[in-house]
Amino acid sequence: MEKVEKKYSAFMNFLRTPTPTLIGIYIVMFILFSLASKNFLVIQNIKGIFNNFAVYGILSAGVTIVMIGGGFDLSIGSTAGLAGIVSAVLLMKNIEVPTPVVFLIAIVIGCTVGLINGIIITKVGINPIITTLGMLAIIRGVCYFWADLNPRIYNVFVQNLGRIYIGNVFPITTIYIIVAFVILTLVLKFTRFGRDLFTIGGNENLARLAGIHVDRIKIISYVISGFFCSIAGLLLISQLGSGRPEYGTGAELEVLTIIVLGGVVVGGGKGNFLGVFIALIIIQTISNGMVLLAVPVFMRMVVKGALLVLVIAIDALRSRRNLQLY
């Protein structure tokens, strides 16, 4: 009766994610862009690509954690915006709160939003999409309290935060992302929190019945997401040189696209940061390529949306072949 099934190696698992499909499409587009635009394969541009994805990269770190645990977070763009504009106001010329205090406040803001999300979702029991959608609107509204101030960033340290290039080539923001992704990968693989998170995402019922503190773990995942929103907010004001209430608008869509393309399963239980990182690079190169080719904004949106559906559709078709049940 017992049959020995094939072992699943890490590589086999990787092949079962949408990432290989994505890489395939990427290679095609990369060649097309290189042929079509002389500016594409230039150091200056590559630098730009890497620097541009800083904010989305940092945001996707937190959302990946939330999604592996079976959650969802749409409030990230707004939360980053709030952390950003409050920090910018506190850094204004006539206020000039010390930088470490500003950072601390930014982090407290992000984590608090995450905490509120987590508590509403777990303790009140509202669907995470609804909760964070509501939070998206609320926080964005709050951002506009400071709409008239239009604070500029003069603080040199903050200015440099998201703009330095190491050896004049490698943007420091990419280091942040890599550090964050590596740390979180280790957290997922080697800590009890990580294991519990996968268990909850894979089967929340089971997790509860196994005595795992489901609510606690989920709340922590939202706080982690909030934390990365704070960092993203600081990067936003650093790179853009000012604080504006609309910063971060629409980030949730970009980030969700990246994460899903990176092979994180909506509903939880599966995902890794290597896939997310690859998806991040790919989405940014494609965006950048289209800018260089002067593709109009609306067409860029169409392409990105189509890419998302296409890759996931190919993935679905591939996995359907393996499906035994009707």
Add this chain to the structure above:
Amino acid sequence: MSENNGVVLRMENITKTFPGVVALDNVSIDLNKGEVLGILGENGAGKSTLIKILAGNYIKDSGDIFVDGQKFEIRGPAEAVASGIRVIYQELNTLNNLTVAENIFIGEQIVKGPFRVVDWKTMIKRAFELLDTLNVKLDPNAIMGDLTISEKQIVEIAKAISKEAKILVMDEPTAALSEEETQSLFKIIRTLKSKGVSIIYISHRLKEIFEITDRVTVLRDGKKVGILKTEDTDENKLVEMMVGRDIKDMYPKREVKIGDIVMKVQNLKAEGFNDISFRLKKGEILGIFGLLGSGRTSLVKALFGANKIKSGEIFVNGKKLHVKSPSIARDEKIGLVPLDRKTEGLALMMGVKENITLANIKDLGKSFLIAKANERKKANKWIEEIGIRTPSVDQEVNSLSGGNQQKVVLAKWLESGSQIIILNEPTRGIDVGAKIEIYKLMQDLCERGSSVIMISSELPEIMSIADRIIVMSKGRFTDEYARKEASEEKLLHSACL
């Protein structure tokens, strides 16, 4: 056979495999017009798989299906329905906010006029007629959610025969019915039979098989053991065919020394049951028997902290427990092997070792990191000790057989040191060999001084393995029997009180 009015359905050499199991191995059946064919088999014998293939829910790996002599490829439920095959599943699929008439005509509403608007009047009239042919008085305008389970089942039958039904499959239709309701169901079956409908009747209750079927097919471990005329056989023979061995070998029972009371439950009340009291002794296997909806699952969930307790008390080793959550139950060394291991017992995408340690990661090592080496060691220890057949500790549990999956669930609680282990239908969907191993394991646990609470709806199993059996009906306690005094009749009677 002279009474044959022609073969309506023939399934030939049907084979179906799932990861880790051969669910059906070259099974053939045939069904005559106006006949009731019983399909008998233990849990996991392949009964459900066979009818799911017939209903188009599963696609067979190989084999042929002939309807009215014509070869027929069933690719989906719609095709099965179109060829007159109707299935009434054990878990009823009703829309509880709609009326009886609406439920009967789901997907095939009667319409009129150029705009194809729903013809309510005709629909209600037709529904009334249909229910009338079944000799039941049910208001077509009644809301489905207000009906009892047996009434809902009747609506499902009406739905099944609303369009021409040649073959009606009933999967354990009496699992939730009382004696009386069962009799009225049989009356309906006889009515349909006289109208020339062929019926496949699936059950593991022998009494019913003898009462209603003309012929009976016995399946075991995905293979057909035989097909017999019901009148030519008797219970012992069927049981032997079902389990494939002597009853004594099937249910090995050892006498274990029973000690003091470890768990005392007093007047416990929660959603689904009321005023339940019992005692559990060291080394004892306590059986809980009841029909579907008797509150047995709610009871064990409450004991485990997964359902909220409204009133009553639980004492473990003389200490009063407040099991507000499963994590408290776990810390008090209570373990639950749940009814549905795929949705409640296992993280299917994870490996064997992860599943074994997931209730107890914190005891593997002191730090917040997972003590991976220790985890592997512990997992290997349990694989060895309780005989989990897996290629490695990293194997995804999804690809293990049902019996081995169940052992993984059990290992999880052994690893967290549970002293009281609650098993809800522990042998559901696993093959005979694995069942015997599970029975042995339960008794090993008792020998080591643990105690076991076992819920089961399989009478031979509970009567042979449990030391004591308490019976529940409609959320209440009705009777208690020692193993020696229990009989099939007594248990079923108490379960319908």
